Amino acid sequence: MSAAAATAPRRVSSRGRGPEKKAGPGRIVAFVILALMAIGWLLPFLWAVNTALKTEQDAASSTSWIPENGFTLESFADVLAVGNVPIWAWNSLLTSVIITAITVAISALAAYAFARIDFGGRKWLYAVVIASIVVPGQVLIIPLYYEMLALRMVDTYWGLILPQVIAPAMVFILKKFFDQVPIELEDAARIDGAGRPRIFWSVVLPLSRPILASVSIFVFIGAWNNFLWPFLIMNDTSLMTLPVGLQTVISAYGIVYSQVMAQAVMAALPLIIVFLIFQRQIIKGVATSGFGGQ
Amino acid sequence: MTTAPQTAVTAAPARRVRSGAPRSGDRLAGWAFVAPFLVFFIAFLIWPMIHGLYLSFTDVSLTGAGGNLIGFANYSEAFADGDVWRSLGNTAWFTLLSTIPLVVIALVMAVLVEQGLPGQWLWRLSFFMPFLLASTVISQIWVWIFNPQLGIANAVLNVFGLESVAWLQEPETAMIGVVIATVWWTIGFNFLLYLAALQNIPPQQYEAAAIDGAGRFRQFWSITMPQLLPTTFLIVMLQVLASLKLFDQVYQMTGGGPGGATRSILQYVYEVGFTGYRFGYSAAISYVFFAIIIIVSVVQFRFTRRSDS
Known part of the structure; x- marks a missing residue:
């Protein structure tokens, strides 16, 4: 409901785009x-839900x-x-x-x-930070694992977290935003006697929400x-993250189709809820940054 | 520092005036603001990069044994290793097979959604939602879909009168299966980039063209397509780089099989290092892959720049 309402006003402006608005044959x-296409895209997920709601006997006997x-x-x-x-x-x-908190804090400051x-x-x-955007994290797995062995962080939360807090692309996106914050606001605060930390905290951050x-x-x-990375660094089952843990279940139990699908659906749900709540920010985020995930 | 620093897109006149007279405290403040990021950046990116390069010239193992410098032995072994070439070939094949539909279908989706048809919320949800799912989730769903006896992939084929396929269990079709799952999974990102680009085209241009008597297809070719060119370059660039990094879904869907037919280069790096325990050799293969990524990035960047000007 709220998600639908959120997109509706945005669409109105561009709805009348193009020459014809009536329901012609083209439309x-x-x-x-x-x-x-939408059915094709929804079908795999609907089928997973359908399987999860069956008894194992039905799932393993017919489509x-x-x-x-x-x-x-x-x-x-x-x-x-x-x-x-x-x-x-x-x-x-x-x-x-924790990864999100550290990443956003250190990236915003920098x-x-x-x-x-x-x-x-x-x-x-x-220039070095921007150049490092091309470095695929995957090529660093060997030296990083070696480093974590030396730091005794294999099989710990910190070993999982720390290598993931470096996000040069996010520094780039945030810098582009900060470049556009009107300098006059900062100058005004400086005349009032505010130092750098204070200007950042009280003037810039509130504008950057x-x-x-x-x-x-x-x-x-x-x-x-x-x-x-979580797959490499965590061997202890009780410390695994959801994607890594689910992977071990398939290999451990053989295949119980309806249970595997029930797991998949449960693991997907939090992200679907996040999407429904933050739909607008996510769509805008992809649109403005072009970097996003991957 | 006599001239104002012009990093990338900045250099707003307002800032230049101010930076003409740098304040004495700024040097310290600047480094203080950057310091926390820098500590992590050096510890978990710069240092591993340097150390990894060093490791690639050693025979160190996962257990810590070895560690002698052996010159270029790992690199010459990599160039003679048939599995390196085969997994590089698989990765290139996957990149080609996945990039084309991931660009073309995303464009079709965005153009259709941009028409303002009813159901906007549903279209966005359907096309973008899979992008948010973990690789484990999508792999489990698609392994089930491609199940030869019980999956709906074959059920759909049968509806159209086609014969069932063994999908992930046949060398010929396994990569196709991984590509289909990947297209389903990640297309939403490209779709949103195209949609944003379409919404940035001023509607007045269409109105003017319509007054001049241009039909819909004419408008699409003369107004929409040229203005989507920069976005298309960006999408292709990001997509090729993302596809070359294939690992998660292929490792989970096929394990690289059958018979190595879908093993990607990153999976080979993982296997050599973490199941074969040969860290030094694994690091060397990573750096060969890294070099390929850099070459592809530079070529694409040059190409994009030239077409911009």
Whole structure:
């Protein structure tokens, strides 16, 4: 409801775009194609939900959407009873929140300095940070793992968290935003005797809430879904994040189709809820940054 | 520092006036603001990069044994290793197969959604939502869909009178399956980038063209397409780089199989390092891959720049 209302006003302005607004044959064809594509895109997820709601017997015997033995929440109950899913969800939540908090804090501070403070070495330092956007995190797994062994952080939350707080692309996005904050506001605060930290905290940050929200959402989603690094650093089942933990279940139990789908649906739900709540910020975030996830 | 620093897109006149007379406290303040980021940046990016390069010239193992400098032995081994070439070939094949639909279908989606048809909320939700899901979730769903006996992929084929396919279990179709899952998973990102670009085209241009008697297709070719060119370059660039980094979904959907037919280069790096315990050799393969990423980035960047001017 709120999500639908959120997008509605935005659309009104561009609705009348293009020469024809009436329901001509062109628009009907466009609608049909769009509807078919949307069905194609929703189908995999609907089918996963459908399987999760079947008994294992039905899931393993036919592809029918309507199960012989009726729908049941049995698989969800079974998955929860095994006990690890809530722990993994908690690990994911905890580490993702800490990663997001640290990333946004250190990136915003650095981005502000790059945008507004004239300090020696700023130019080349910023160039190095921007250049590092091309470094794929995956090529660093060997030396990073080695480093974590040396720091005794393998199988710890910090070992999972710390390598994920570096986000040069977010520094870039935030700097571009801070560049546009009117300098007059900062000058006014300086005349009133405010120092740098105070200007940053009381003048710049309050103006930056929308961009900080977008960046936070992206960092959070990236951290929540990250697979490779958490998979390498966590061997202890009770410390795994949700994506890594779910992966071990498939290999451990063989395949219990309805339970695997129940897990997948449960793991997907928090992100779908986040999307429904923050739909506007997420869409705007992708549109303005172009970097986002990946 | 006599001239105002002009990093990238900045250099607003207002700032230049101020920075003509740098305040004495700014040097310290600047470094203080950057310091927290810098500590992590050096510890978890710069240092691993340098150390990884060093490791690639050693025979160190995961257990810490070895560690002698062996010159370029790892690199010459990598260039002679058939598995390196095969997984690089698989990665390139995946990049080609996935980039084309991920750009073309995203464009079609965005153009259709931009028509302002009813159901805006539903279109965005359907196309973008999969992008938010973890690779584990999408892999589990698609392994189930591609199940030869019980999956709906074959059920859909059968509806159209086509024969069932073994999908992820056949070398010929396994990569197609991974590509289909990837397109479903990540298209929402490109779709939103295109949608934003379409919404930035001023409606007056269409109105003017309509007055001049240009039809819808003519408008699309003469107004929409040219203005989408920079966005298309950006999307292709980001997409190629993302596709080259294939690991999560392929590792979880096929494990690189059958018979190595879908093993990506990053999966090979992982296997050499973490199941073969050869950290030094694994680091060397990573740096070969890194070099490829840098070359691709530079080529694409040059190409984009030239077409901009």
